[in-house]
Amino acid sequence: MTSISSGIYLSSGVVYFTRIAGISPAQLGVGLSIAGLAGVCGGVAAGRLSDRFGPRIVMWMTLSVAGVATLGFLAVREFAGFVVVVVVSTCGRAAAVVVTGPVINRIVVDGVGEFRAYIRSVFNVGVAVGATASVAVAHFDSIAAYGILIGSSAVCLFGAALLVRRLPVLRPSADGAGPSHWLVLRDRPYLALTAVDSVLSLQYRILNVIVPLWIMQCAQLPTWTAPSAFVLNTVIVVCFQVRVGRRVNTLVSAGVALRRAGWAFFVACTMLGLSAGESGLVGVLFVAAGVTALSVGELWQTAGGFEAANTLAPASAIGQYLGVFSVGLRMSDCIGPALLTWLCLGWKAPGWLVVGLLLLSAGAVAPLVIGWGASTRNRYLLSEARVDVRV
Secondary structure, X not given: OHHHHHHHHHHHHHHHHHHHOOOOHHHHHHHHHHHHHHHHHHHHHHHHHHHHXXXXXXXXXXXXXXXXXXXXXXXXXXXXXXHHHHHHHHHHHHHHHHHHHHHHHHHOOOOHHHHHHHHHHHHHHHHHHHHHHHHHHHXXXXXXXXXXXXXXXXXXXXXXXXHHOOOOXXXXXXXXXXXXXXXXXXXXXXXXHHHHHHHHOHHHHHHHHHHHHHHHHOOOOOOOHXXXXXXXHHHHHHHHHHXXXXXXXXXXXXXXXXXXXXXXXXXXXXXXXXXXXXOHHHHHHHHHHHHHHHHHHHHHHHXXXXXXXXXXXXXXXXXXXXXXXXXXXXXXXXXXXXXXXXXXXXXXXXXXXXXXXXXXXXXXXXXXXXXXXXXXHHHHHHHHHHHHHHO
């Protein structure tokens, strides 16, 4: 249900705020950037709170808050109100995503990686459903239709919050309080892994932001190519994420997966760059090849990142660790659109090559960073134990 709400928000939020609520594009960009930064803080704070109070109660609260804020979209008529509701909504959604990791780790005993991959596939199906509903509403393009859509998005979040209440009671980590300080901030290998993932996560903004703009402005392709690219990505992820996730169940395999992701992203950027100035079937084939490679890279990155982030995190601090790991994705939300627009749309084919080499480099160093993290785990586990003794 949260994924359906996300699909609605991602596919129709910009249109609703600009066409219905009267927010200018410039104001929209500023507000979304503020919300992105707030989402970073919200995710980190939620991870810490889940260690102290248990992930179930934190997830219930964050989904409920996000639902209320989403209803608040209907009351937006000026910039200040827009900033308030979009910041609260983004924080709630980001926090719920972060807390999902500790919930899965507590409930699922065997095949955690495969289960996460299954969740990822289900999430993409939900996003596709939400996006489809948005397309239908866009056809009517009326205030009433968008009101029903936004209300449905909020109802999905409230429904998800009610379902969370049916989960088993999940007690706080370790002795009920977890480490009394931010252990993760002294864990340099884990912070390095977060930095690597933040670079690789630029690929999400390639698909959601750059590919549609590229198709409309640079590739001279039919407008239906953009939604078709989204559908192609969704189909690949839904069909193969579980299969890939099942194969990534150790730190070594996680490093290999992230390295493969880097290569896949490089191929994707190369193919998309070659579509510059192309029209007709040739251009469509280049874009299709690029999106396919991008989707394969997403499969490997998701599986490898989940496995490494969860395995390297101490059990009693899993919330704060995953909260910090989520910073990588959130920072790509903040920085990615501007950086990628400058490189890919401004420089065209050379810019795509630069982006591809950046992603390839991040994938290449990932196994080294994971190996560094594995070799230093005892140091941080001992540090954690000393903190627990003092508590």
